[in-house]
Amino acid sequence: MARNKAFDPEERLEKARDLFWQKGYNATSMQDLVDGMQLNRASIYDTYGDKHALFQQCLSNYAKQALKDYKQCCQVCSPIAAVEHIVRKAIANRKEGQTCLMVKTSFELASMDQEIKDLVKNQALDLIYVLQELLEKAKQAGEIPADKDPGVMARFLYSSFSSLWMMDVLFNDKQLIDQLTDHILRSIRQ
Amino acid sequence: MARNKAFDPEERLEKARDLFWQKGYNATSMQDLVDGMQLNRASIYDTYGDKHALFQQCLSNYAKQALKDYKQCCQVCSPIAAVEHIVRKAIANRKEGQTCLMVKTSFELASMDQEIKDLVKNQALDLIYVLQELLEKAKQAGEIPADKDPGVMARFLYSSFSSLWMMDVLFNDKQLIDQLTDHILRSIRQ
DNA sequence: TTTTTTTTGGAACATTCATTCTATAATTAT
DNA sequence: ATAATTATAGAATGAATGTTCCAAAAAAAA
Numbered sequence: 087m088a089r090n091k092a093f094d095p096e097e098r099l100e101k102a103r104d105l106f107w108q109k110g111y112n113a114t115s116m117q118d119l120v121d122g123m124q125l126n127r128a129s130i131y132d133t134y135g136d137k138h139a140l141f142q143q144c145l146s147n148y149a150k151q152a153l154k155d156y157k158q159c160c161q162v163c164s165p166i167a168a169v170e171h172i173v174r175k176a177i178a179n180r181k182e183g184q185t186c187l188m189v190k191t192s193f194e195l196a197s198m199d200q201e202i203k204d205l206v207k208n209q210a211l212d213l214i215y216v217l218q219e220l221l222e223k224a225k226q227a228g229e230i231p232a233d234k235d236p237g238v239m240a241r242f243l244y245s246s247f248s249s250l251w252m253m254d255v256l257f258n259d260k261q262l263i264d265q266l267t268d269h270i271l272r273s274i275r276q
Numbered sequence: 277m278a279r280n281k282a283f284d285p286e287e288r289l290e291k292a293r294d295l296f297w298q299k300g301y302n303a304t305s306m307q308d309l310v311d312g313m314q315l316n317r318a319s320i321y322d323t324y325g326d327k328h329a330l331f332q333q334c335l336s337n338y339a340k341q342a343l344k345d346y347k348q349c350c351q352v353c354s355p356i357a358a359v360e361h362i363v364r365k366a367i368a369n370r371k372e373g374q375t376c377l378m379v380k381t382s383f384e385l386a387s388m389d390q391e392i393k394d395l396v397k398n399q400a401l402d403l404i405y406v407l408q409e410l411l412e413k414a415k416q417a418g419e420i421p422a423d424k425d426p427g428v429m430a431r432f433l434y435s436s437f438s439s440l441w442m443m444d445v446l447f448n449d450k451q452l453i454d455q456l457t458d459h460i461l462r463s464i465r466q
Numbered sequence: 467t468t469t470t471t472t473t474t475g476g477a478a479c480a481t482t483c484a485t486t487c488t489a490t491a492a493t494t495a496t
Numbered sequence: 497a498t499a500a501t502t503a504t505a506g507a508a509t510g511a512a513t514g515t516t517c518c519a520a521a522a523a524a525a526a
Binding site for chain 2: 109110112113183185189190192193194196197198203206207210235238239241242245246248249250251252253255256257262265266269270272273
Binding site for chain 4: 280282305306307317318321326327
C-alpha cells in the first residue's frame with residue numbers, strides 16, 4: 087500500500103532534542119530544526135506535530151534517558167555512593183555549552199506553560215523518588231545521620247542540580263563545581 | 277530650544293523590566309513592550325536603543341536594586357543573621373509567578389550571549405562578595421565553624437538561589453522552600 | 467512671536483516566524 | 497503491472513517579528 091519513512095524518527099528526535107538543548111525553545115526556529123534534523127518541514131509536521139508537540143517529545147525523551155541513567159547508578163554500589171555518583175555524574179560528562187534541558191526549561195517555559203511544567207515536574211518527582219529511596223537505605227545502613235529526613239534531602243539534592251548548572255553556565259570552572267558538589271554531599275552525610 | 281520627554285525614563289524602564297521578568301527575553305515582543313510601557317515605538321528606540329539594549333538596561337536596573345536590598349541587610353544585625361535574612365528574603369517577598377530575573381536570564385541567554393553573561397556574572401560576583409564578607413565576620417565571631425571556607429560558602433549560597441527558584445517554579449510550595457532554606461543555612465552554620 | 471530642536475504617533479518596512487499546500491516521487495500490496 | 501497510499505520537496509501563506517521613517521505636534525530658547 088504505502089511508502090515507508092526514509093528516516094528513523096527516534097534518531098531524528100534526538101537531533102531535535104540536541105538543538106533545543108543548546109538554544110532553548112524560543113530561540114530554536116523551525117528552520118533550525120529543518121536544517122538540524124535534516125528533514126523536510128512536512129515530514130516534521132507529519133511525524134511529530136507542531137513545534138510545541140515536537141519539543142514535548144524531546145523533553146520526554148530526555149527525561150526518560152536521564153532517569154534510566156540515574157537508575158543505573160543504584161545497583162552499582164552502596165546507597166550513599168550511588169547518590170554521590172548521581173550528583174557528580176550530572177555535570178561531569180556534560181558537553182561544552184550544554185545545560186540540563188530540564189533545568190533550562192524550568193526557567194524558560196515552566197512558569198508560563200502548564201503542560202510543560204507538568205512534564206518537568208513529573209520527571210523531577212521521579213528522580214526525587216529514586217534519590218529518596220537511596221537515602222532511606224543509606225539511613226538504615228547508618229551511612230547518613232539518623233536525624234536527616236530522606237524526603238527533604240532528596241528534594242534538596244534535586245534542587246542542587248539547578249545550582250550547579252547555573253554556576254557552570256556563569257563561571258565554567260570545574261574546580262568551583264567540585265567544591266560546591268563536595269559541600270552539597272557533605273551536608274547530607276553529616 | 278527643545279521639547280522635554282513626556283515620561284520618566286526610569287519609571288518606564290521598570291515597567292519593561294517587569295515584562296521581561298515575567299515572560300523572559302525571547303517571549304517578550306516589542307509590541308508587548310509598547311503596550312506595557314505605554315510608550316510609542318519610536319520613543320522606546322530613541323530613549324533606550326533596540327530590544328537587546330533595553331533588556332540590558334533592565335538587567336542593570338534589576339541588579340543594582342537587588343544588590344542595594346542585600347547590602348541593606350548587612351547593617352541590621354549579626355553577620356550570620358544578615359546572611360539568613362538575605363537568603364530568606366530572596367524568595368519570601370516574591371510576586372506570584374515571578375522568578376528572579378538574574379537566574380532566569382542565566383539559563384535563557386547567558387550561555388549564548390557573552391554581553392549578557394558578563395552582566396549577570398558581575399552581579400553574581402558583587403553579591404558573592406557581600407556574602408563572603410559577612411561570612412568572614414561570622415567566622416571571626418565564632419558564629420560558623422572554623423573549618424568553613426567563607427569564599428566557597430558564599431558561592432554555595434549564591435548558587436542556592438537558583439535551587440530555590442527552580443523549586444518555587446515547579447512546586448509553588450512555601451513549606452518546601454522553607455525546608456530547603458533551613459537545610460542550606462544549617463549546612464553553613466555547622 | 468519666531469525659530470529650532472526633539473518628541474511623538476502611527477504608518478511602513480523588510481525579515482523571520484510557524485504552518486500549510488500542492489505536486490511529484492516512491493513504494494508497498496494487490 | 498497496476499493501483500493505492502504516503503513520504504517528500506519546496507513553494508506559498510499569513511501572521512508576527514524587530515526596526516525605521518516621516519509628518520505633525522510640542523515646547524523651550526531666541
